[in-house]
Amino acid sequence: MKPNIVEFVVHGRYALFSDPINRMGGEKLTYQVPTYEALKGILSSVYWKPTFTWVIDEVRILNPIRSQSQAIRPIMYGGGNTLSIYTYLSDVAYQVRAHFEWNMNRPELTHDRNENKHHNIAKRCIERGGRRDIFIGTRECQGYVEACNFGEGEGFYDNYGEMPLGVMFHGFTYPDEGNTQKLVARFWKPIMKDGIIQFKRPEECNIQRELLQTGTKVFTFEANNVMPVEQFDWCKEFGGEAVELG
Structure with missing residues (x-):
């Protein structure tokens, strides 16, 4: 158990967890269970x-897995509308357990590594339903977050x-x-056991696909003289870009 564990339940009327590689086809078909990236996005919306x-x-599936198809008129990239069928999960509820780790690729933010501060803020944000709107997979699936004890209550x-569950998108x-x-x-x-899915860590996933070569932006605080921009010349070697936050 990590000392900065957070536990919450997210629920909503609909959810849609799909492989982003297949979304370009126009019609969306949901996975049976939430993906790691979707739950990470929900928690990032919280704090x-x-x-x-x-x-x-890990995640615990509370309600039975049921799907529902709806006719949708999405906007096409070239303008106008088209007809599609989206398949959603209906009446969803998930208990989630997570923790945070310092991003060691952000040395310019070392001064902000206060575990108690961030843990307490995260717990307060969960109690208040999050800082931003919660979406369960996609924008049209509104969700709601509440604090809970992971494993409490009955699950289907x-x-x-x-x-x-076969091969699934992880994140x-x-x-x-x-x-x-x-x-x-x-x-x-993944394998769901008694309604619980224990996620692999990102670095443990051995099925990967490279999508893009890109750089990393570096945050600096020149106005407060916390760290000079010159310390981050190394990022230019990888195509990175420094951003002034004065």
Whole structure:
């Protein structure tokens, strides 16, 4: 158990967790369970700073997995509308356990590494429903966050046994999080056991696809004389860009 663990439940009327690589086809089909990246995005909407990175430990599926299809008229890239069928999950509720770790690729934010401060802020934000709007997978699926104790209450899949879920999208490895100058998509093969999915850490996912070569922006505080910009000349070697925050 990490000392900066947070636990919460997120619920809503609809959810849509899909592989972003397949979304270009126009019609969206949801996974049966939430992805690591979707839960990380929900927690980032609750509270996030570049000083740390959220790590999702596990999720518990509370309600039965049910899907519902709806006819949608999305806007086409070239203008106008088209017709599509989106398949959503309906009446969803998930208990989530996560913790944060310092982003060691952000040396310019070393002064902000105060574990008690960020942990207490995160817990207060969860109690108040988050700092920003919560979306369960996609923008049209509004969600709500509440504090909870992970494992409390009854779940539909308690004592259900193991359920393999095949190959699923895990998440993105961004340049400033993976100690690399690449944007990488990760995949894995989860198994739900008694309604609980224990996530692999991002660096443990061995199925990966490189999407983009990019750089990392560096935050500096020249006005407060916390760290001079000259200390970050190394970032230019990788195509990075310094950003003044005076």
